[in-house]
Amino acid sequence: MNERPAHRSDTRPRGRPTTILVTAATGNTGRPIVTAPAARGAEVRALTRRPDTARFPDGVEVCDSAAPDFRDVDAVVLNMAALPQAPAPFLDAAKAAGVRRVVTVSALVAADGENGAEPESGSNAAIHLGLERAVEAAVPQWTHLRPGACASNAFQGAAQLAAGDVVRGPYARANTSPIHEADIADVAVRALLDDDLLGQALSMTGPEGLNMAEQVEILGRALERPLRFEGIGPEAAKQAMLSVHAWMKEAAVDSLLSYLAHSVGHCAPVTQEVPRVLGRPAPTFAQWAEDHADAFRR
Ligand SMILES: NC(=O)c1ccc[n+]([C@@H]2O[C@H](COP(=O)([O-])OP(=O)(O)OC[C@H]3O[C@@H](n4cnc5c(N)ncnc54)[C@H](OP(=O)(O)O)[C@@H]3O)[C@@H](O)[C@H]2O)c1
Structure with a gap:
C-alpha cells in the first residue's frame, strides 16, 4: 500500500443518499461496481455510450457518457477505458460541478513510476x-485501485472457445495473479463510501500466480472441456490487442507485451490488499472460472 495525504471532509447535505457516478459502467470492472453500492444505500448513475440498450439493474440511473451528468454526484469511479482521449476535460467538469471524491481504476504497473x-x-x-496524478490535482479525496492482471481477461478467449478448444495468445509461460472483478468492485465500494482508504494507492492481485496455459486448463475444468493454450507471436498479439482496446496506443501495447515477456519464468506478484481491506481471502482463478462458466457456454 502506498499512502499519501488527502483531505477528509464531507460536505454532502445530510439526509440525501450518496450518489456515485460510474464510468465504463458496462465493462468487466464497471458492471459489478454498478450493482454493489445499493446494498449500502447509495445511488448509482451509470455512464455508457449506449444508454438506450445497455441494461442495468432496477434503481440504477443511466446517463449518456457523451454528456456526463454530475449533478449531486458525491463520488466518481474513473476508468481509463471510457476515456480514450485525455481525462482532463472529464475531471475539469467533475471539479466544476463540485465532485470531491474520485476512485481511480488504475493498474499495478503505475507503482513502477x-x-x-x-x-x-x-x-x-x-x-x-x-491518470492518478490528474485525479490528485482535480479533487481533494481520492483512492487509486491498482489491479494486476484481471481474471476477466479470459473473456478475450470466449470467441475462440465458441469455435474450438484452443485459446491463442502470447507467452504461454507468462505468470500473472488474476484478480476477480468482484474484489475490485468491493474495494471500490469501500473507497467510495468510507474514509479510511482515502489517499491510498492499492496494489491489488488475486491470491496465486498462474501462467497463461494453466489459466486455460483451469477454465477447461470449469467448462468440463479439454481446453489448451496455443502460443502466437508478439506481433500477432499486438495487432489483436490494438483492435480490442480502443484506448491503448501502440506504445502501451508494446509495454504490456514486454511486461508479459518479462513475466515468463518470474513469479507473479501476489499482494495482500484484498484480504486486508475486505477481511476475507481473494477468490482463486478456479472460483472465477466457476462463477463465469455460463458466459462461455452461450
Ligand atoms: N485488463 C487488465 O488486466 C487490467 C489490469 C490492470 C488495470 N486495468 C484497467 O482496467 C481498465 C479496463 O476496465 P474494464 O476491464 O472494465 O474494461 P472493459 O470491460 O473493456 O469496458 C470498458 C467499457 O468502457 C466503454 N468504452 C470502451 N471503449 C470506449 C471508447 N472508445 N469511448 C468511450 N467509452 C468506451 C464501454 O462501455 P460502453 O460501450 O457502454 O460505453 C466498455 O464497456 C483498463 O483501462 C485499465 O485501466 C486492466
Whole structure:
C-alpha cells in the first residue's frame, strides 16, 4: 500500500443518499461496481455510450457518457477505458460541478513510476500514473485501485472457445495473479463510501500466480472441456490487442507485451490488499472460472 495525504471532509447535505457516478459502467470492472453500492444505500448513475440498450439493474440511473451528468454526484469511479482521449476535460467538469471524491481504476504497473525513475512515455505505467496524478490535482479525496492482471481477461478467449478448444495468445509461460472483478468492485465500494482508504494507492492481485496455459486448463475444468493454450507471436498479439482496446496506443501495447515477456519464468506478484481491506481471502482463478462458466457456454 502506498499512502499519501488527502483531505477528509464531507460536505454532502445530510439526509440525501450518496450518489456515485460510474464510468465504463458496462465493462468487466464497471458492471459489478454498478450493482454493489445499493446494498449500502447509495445511488448509482451509470455512464455508457449506449444508454438506450445497455441494461442495468432496477434503481440504477443511466446517463449518456457523451454528456456526463454530475449533478449531486458525491463520488466518481474513473476508468481509463471510457476515456480514450485525455481525462482532463472529464475531471475539469467533475471539479466544476463540485465532485470531491474520485476512485481511480488504475493498474499495478503505475507503482513502477514511484521508484524514482519516470516510466517511459506512452507506456502503460506512464498512462496510469498520469491518470492518478490528474485525479490528485482535480479533487481533494481520492483512492487509486491498482489491479494486476484481471481474471476477466479470459473473456478475450470466449470467441475462440465458441469455435474450438484452443485459446491463442502470447507467452504461454507468462505468470500473472488474476484478480476477480468482484474484489475490485468491493474495494471500490469501500473507497467510495468510507474514509479510511482515502489517499491510498492499492496494489491489488488475486491470491496465486498462474501462467497463461494453466489459466486455460483451469477454465477447461470449469467448462468440463479439454481446453489448451496455443502460443502466437508478439506481433500477432499486438495487432489483436490494438483492435480490442480502443484506448491503448501502440506504445502501451508494446509495454504490456514486454511486461508479459518479462513475466515468463518470474513469479507473479501476489499482494495482500484484498484480504486486508475486505477481511476475507481473494477468490482463486478456479472460483472465477466457476462463477463465469455460463458466459462461455452461450
Ligand atoms: N485488463 C487488465 O488486466 C487490467 C489490469 C490492470 C488495470 N486495468 C484497467 O482496467 C481498465 C479496463 O476496465 P474494464 O476491464 O472494465 O474494461 P472493459 O470491460 O473493456 O469496458 C470498458 C467499457 O468502457 C466503454 N468504452 C470502451 N471503449 C470506449 C471508447 N472508445 N469511448 C468511450 N467509452 C468506451 C464501454 O462501455 P460502453 O460501450 O457502454 O460505453 C466498455 O464497456 C483498463 O483501462 C485499465 O485501466 C486492466
